Amino acid sequence: MYVRSLLALSLALLLASAPAHAEKLKGFYTGSGGLSAEVHRTVMVQCAEDGTVIVQQNWDSGSSQVWHAHWTQQGKKVTITFDPKTGSAQVAPLVVNIKHGALVAETWDAAAMGPLGPPALAPFGGKNVLKHSVAGCVSLANNDPSLRDCVQWETRAPIN
16 A cells, blocks of 8 residues: 555656646747737747747837747747847847647737737648748748748738
8 A cells, every 4th residue: 555655656746747748839820919909919920940030010000020039949938039139129038838829928028019918829821830940031021922931921911
């Protein structure tokens, strides 16, 4: 009886200390949200195999931001560290958790991404594989066909 209890306790401790199974990071995520039309925006994120990432935030008011960054993943937590931009304040890292396949913000730079943070970002597209690199992307919403590894998608374009 004692040996069985000791084995059960050992197994429980082993399972509790095992790292959480990491969900696989997809290539492209998107989400939109805001409490009113003035603060509504669409956020798009494309992660590449080499650890580069491009984050684009398009506000319905017409302004948009594009950040180049790098991502790292530990279990279900992904940290996006923004590259410095000349003439702009450094954006604090965006930390997201993968929950049911979506990226859900844990911490963010409120000045850059709003006080409520980015909306939950769901995987976008069918196969949605990681591209090699997005370091050369200018934006995710462009019409330049030479940018093979960049997503050609415009949130403000009418759908036919």
